[in-house]
Amino acid sequence: MSDWRWDCNTDDSNYVTGGLPPGVIAEAERIATELxxxxxxxxxxxxxxxREGGLREFDILVGRGFIQFLVVPRHECxxxxNIVWYG
Structure with missing residues (x-):
């Protein structure tokens, strides 16, 4: 098990999750935990x-959306x- 964590890229997590259904937020959190x-x-x-590094995208809920994330080894985070939902 790693000591890494995940976080939203802004101080206001509502900026990333605002207006999304609770199931989408839960799935994005699950994937972030796995990452x-x-x-x-x-x-x-x-x-x-x-290539590796930089802004990455990962599909959520069978391609009905995706999350964008950065991996920062220096911060172990x-x-x-961003979370995009086509729902």
Whole structure:
């Protein structure tokens, strides 16, 4: 188990989650928890597939949306930057 954590990229988490259904928020939190559990290797998860690092995207709920996140090894943190829901 890693000591990594996840957090929203802003001080106001409502900026990222505002207006989203509770199930979507729960799924995004679940995925963020899983990404934090794998630590620095999360920099290779999701899109873009041709390189690691930078802003990453990962589908949620069978492609009905996605989360965008940054992996910052120096902080041992996965920052959720945006949640997009097509619902």
């Amino acid at each position: 934090a559990a794998i630590g620095a290797d999360a920099a290779r998860v999701g899109r873009p597939t041709d 996965v920052y959720v930057c």
